[in-house]
Amino acid sequence: QVQLVESGGGLVQAGGSLRLSCAASGRTFSSYGMGWFRQAPGKEREFVAAINRSGAAASFAESVRGRFTISRDNTKNTVYLQMNSLKPEDTAVYYCAADLNGPSWPRITSREYDYWGQGTQVTVSS
Secondary structure: OOEEEEEOOEEEEOOOOEEEEEEEEOOOHHHOEEEEEEEOOOOOOEEEEEEOOOOOOEEEOOOOOOOEEEEEEOOOOEEEEEEOOOOHHHOEEEEEEEEOOOOOOOOOOHHHOOEEOOOEEEEEEO
């Protein structure tokens, strides 16, 4: 069992920045990959970014590449999503997720993730 708690969402103007955090508990954090997904009203949940167990490899959706970074601190059991140059289309509920049974590289498909946080709202105003 893994528990995930996101924080750091809020309201920001276009062009601004936010950093999301996801604190994990319940299993050895460094043994599994982590991902961020988002879901906007009326849309499917979509992949944003993922990072492997060690933090040495990451993947990004094309829509956020160059603006978002993902990192993890295995000593704090926390994964971060730094979001810069935010756009109104980034508005969504952001979820972190844990991939307990994956390979050594970060995976980008939501069905491969085993545990999910409750989500944190990010709203970008124009």
